[in-house]
Amino acid sequence: MNKPARKSRSGARRSVTIKDVARYAGVSPMTVSRVVNGGQYVSDATRQTVMQAVRQLGYSPNLAARNLASARGERMGLLYGNPSASYLSEFLVGALDAATRHGVQLVLEKCEMTPAASRRAVRRLVAGGVVGVVLPPPLCESAVIRAELQAARMRIVAVAAARPPADVMCVSIDDFAAAREMTRYLLALGHTRLGFIKGHPNQTASEERWRGFTAAVQEHGNLPAPRVEQGFFTFRSGLDAARKLLSGEPLPSAIFASNDDMAAAVMAEAHRRALEVPNDLTVVGFDDSLIAANIWPGLTTIHQPIAQMAGEAVDMLVASVRGGKRGALAEPVHRLVAHELVTRESAARPKSTTA
Amino acid sequence: MNKPARKSRSGARRSVTIKDVARYAGVSPMTVSRVVNGGQYVSDATRQTVMQAVRQLGYSPNLAARNLASARGERMGLLYGNPSASYLSEFLVGALDAATRHGVQLVLEKCEMTPAASRRAVRRLVAGGVVGVVLPPPLCESAVIRAELQAARMRIVAVAAARPPADVMCVSIDDFAAAREMTRYLLALGHTRLGFIKGHPNQTASEERWRGFTAAVQEHGNLPAPRVEQGFFTFRSGLDAARKLLSGEPLPSAIFASNDDMAAAVMAEAHRRALEVPNDLTVVGFDDSLIAANIWPGLTTIHQPIAQMAGEAVDMLVASVRGGKRGALAEPVHRLVAHELVTRESAARPKSTTA
DNA sequence: CCCTAGATTGGTATCGCTACCATCCCCCCC
DNA sequence: GGGGGGGATGGTAGCGATACCAATCTAGGG
Numbered sequence A, B: 001m002n003k004p005a006r007k008s009r010s011g012a013r014r015s016v017t018i019k020d021v022a023r024y025a026g027v028s029p030m031t032v033s034r035v036v037n038g039g040q041y042v043s044d045a046t047r048q049t050v051m052q053a054v055r056q057l058g059y060s061p062n063l064a065a066r067n068l069a070s071a072r073g074e075r076m077g078l079l080y081g082n083p084s085a086s087y088l089s090e091f092l093v094g095a096l097d098a099a100t101r102h103g104v105q106l107v108l109e110k111c112e113m114t115p116a117a118s119r120r121a122v123r124r125l126v127a128g129g130v131v132g133v134v135l136p137p138p139l140c141e142s143a144v145i146r147a148e149l150q151a152a153r154m155r156i157v158a159v160a161a162a163r164p165p166a167d168v169m170c171v172s173i174d175d176f177a178a179a180r181e182m183t184r185y186l187l188a189l190g191h192t193r194l195g196f197i198k199g200h201p202n203q204t205a206s207e208e209r210w211r212g213f214t215a216a217v218q219e220h221g222n223l224p225a226p227r228v229e230q231g232f233f234t235f236r237s238g239l240d241a242a243r244k245l246l247s248g249e250p251l252p253s254a255i256f257a258s259n260d261d262m263a264a265a266v267m268a269e270a271h272r273r274a275l276e277v278p279n280d281l282t283v284v285g286f287d288d289s290l291i292a293a294n295i296w297p298g299l300t301t302i303h304q305p306i307a308q309m310a311g312e313a314v315d316m317l318v319a320s321v322r323g324g325k326r327g328a329l330a331e332p333v334h335r336l337v338a339h340e341l342v343t344r345e346s347a348a349r350p351k352s353t354t355a
Numbered sequence C: 001c002c003c004t005a006g007a008t009t010g011g012t013a014t015c016g017c018t019a020c021c022a023t024c025c026c027c028c029c030c
Numbered sequence D: 001g002g003g004g005g006g007g008a009t010g011g012t013a014g015c016g017a018t019a020c021c022a023a024t025c026t027a028g029g030g
Helices: A018-025 A029-036 A044-057 A063-070 A086-102 A115-127 A143-151 A175-189 A204-220 A235-245 A260-272 A306-325 B018-025 B029-036 B044-057 B063-070 B086-102 B115-127 B143-151 B175-189 B204-220 B235-245 B260-272 B306-325
Strands: A075-080 A105-110 A130-135 A155-159 A169-173 A194-198 A227-230 A254-257 A282-284 A301-303 A334-337 A340-342 B075-080 B105-110 B130-135 B155-159 B169-173 B194-198 B227-230 B254-257 B282-284 B301-303 B334-337 B340-342
Touching: A018 A029, A018 A044, A029 A044, A063 B063, A075 A086, A075 A115, A075 A306, A086 A105, A086 A306, A086 B086, A086 B105, A105 A115, A105 B086, A115 A130, A115 A143, A130 A143, A130 A306, A143 A155, A155 A306, A169 A175, A169 A306, A175 A204, A175 A254, A175 A282, A175 A301, A175 A340, A194 A204, A194 A235, A227 A235, A235 A254, A235 A260, A254 A260, A260 A282, A260 B260, A306 A334, B018 B029, B018 B044, B029 B044, B075 B086, B075 B115, B075 B306, B086 B105, B086 B306, B105 B115, B115 B130, B115 B143, B130 B143, B130 B306, B143 B155, B155 B306, B169 B175, B169 B306, B175 B204, B175 B254, B175 B282, B175 B301, B175 B340, B194 B204, B194 B235, B227 B235, B235 B254, B235 B260, B254 B260, B260 B282, B306 B334
Parallel strands: A075 A105, A075 A130, A130 A155, A155 A169, A169 A334, A194 A227, A194 A254, A254 A282, B075 B105, B075 B130, B130 B155, B155 B169, B169 B334, B194 B227, B194 B254, B254 B282
Antiparallel strands: A301 A340, B301 B340
16 A cells, blocks of 8 residues: 555646645644634744745645635625616626635626516526625616525625615615715806706615705705706616706706716707707716716716725625624625715806806 | 544535435436536436436535636636726626636736736736736737736737737637628718728727728729728727818718727717718717717617627637646637627718719 | 643644546457 | 457545644743
């Protein structure tokens, strides 16, 4: 029964392992592991030595092994429906980045908003061994999907749901405050005849934005009643709303659309009517989506740190899953992140202030 | 020396493993493994039995274990710079999907196009244990990055580089054919006074598109010389080009911009000059990026199956890395995928054909 | 000065799966 | 009818890391 020196399976040169580092540093693999994972109970001297060895050898832990040993490496789902879609890009970047950081795998799943499709998507997720799901808008608002997911005992983090149910985790901006801030900005510019295009009624963010708008209007007081149209977050719906807003008299001097796509539509319609933006009409949006900087004039809008939000969502998911394993499942968190008013060229003082 | 029955580490109920399936199906774990991995040397009967068991138990292989055992689970990098950015979204979806399919990890890295930044990004990638990199445009054209990457012995797949160097793998559409097709379409509509906005000169796709355009013009023959302006794929540059194209006499009846952002700029400028699209001016783009469907009128353009391309890029990377391990590194492939001309509202017959 | 608590470190046993090899068996051919 | 060839299957040994526990050492309290 002779023991072969080392049955290296694939002839290829193995990468440096924790044992190599341990040998090099003159400690046990365990100690290296502790250092690498920032564990406690390691003396400073040892830590230094080990870190030195790590650097020297260019050691990078094997994710697969680590995941296997620590029963980590869970799969997280990202169920995306049909987000404003420029949204998705940033969202994915942020989510993927966080996933890499935590060493979890991110599984994408597309899903239409019909009950049947939701069910199918959730089933695929479950089959894929996913233990938690990030829900970007607009899926985060779908009660059906949430129910399906909860039935499958998945943890959920909704992103950008302005008023999530109490029992799901959520990360979002303060839509109310943001819309109020934008409206205050318009008022500060001197606008008095305001137009507002509401967002899709099935999203709670829409209502928050609307509430923020009216709050600012009311606190200013002494304004003609704003003209309001219903929109649905699509370019098309924005166009319809814009036509209505721009046909009556008196024309609004500033229009606040509940997202950028609709704001872009307002600008298109304004141009068609030979109204110059921002000289004849101020247009502002919400989201700071891709289109905002890619039209002319650039759109003044509210920026959401989408990537950051997606990242935090994944963080929360991981924390929940790992924490939950140890029994300590904290109550659902609702994390607010900071938004930012981005000024570009589409907003200016009104041409002739009647005030 | 008593053997504890099963020292289950985390008290949590373990998920079903290959052994469970094996026991359930009455075969050895190896056989299950072979079935699950579609290996040969399994009788149909056994295969059926095992698959049945898999379904019954809801077995899903543990990725970490699989990767660890098979020395798989490599990390692939995705180095993105500043792509048309609506691009990125679809690209990520496709790439991530393929990565999940292959069980490899996708690591994102952002990188400006300066040499210093490139070097840093590549170093981070190397440090992260990445063995191959997908290069979406415009990074795929950067010689610096390619050199850095090749110096680090990374495998590279460039996406959408129209004429990649012979030694890197590539997946792209046939920009030449696509541009020619679009131009033929314009000519078929009856346009004779054409305008063309070239793409950024540092991207090979630009030249291919330009070549496709001229090829169609020449094969048609008997046309006034098209007006041509240089663009740089940005909205801004498109605006400049549009101003020039729309100021001389005679006005072009159709403008073909080398990407959608520039086409959108042409439309914006046309509107400003009270030219109606498509009645007074036909505008077409290239890429079918997000903006194409989100402006009015919708942009007729060339659709690239971006997600598919990204997916194939990852496939190629994986194949190369895994194949390369077995020594059989095939020569760099250049894979062409099909494009599609998408007609929306921005193109129509010219108002008065002078022909 | 002994004893306990806590800090630090090492050893061992897996984690779930697959590579590699040994084995068994069936069938064909000389 | 025996020897091969190859299909089908099982056994064994890790892959590289961490969890858990034991062992050692240091420092105070009684």
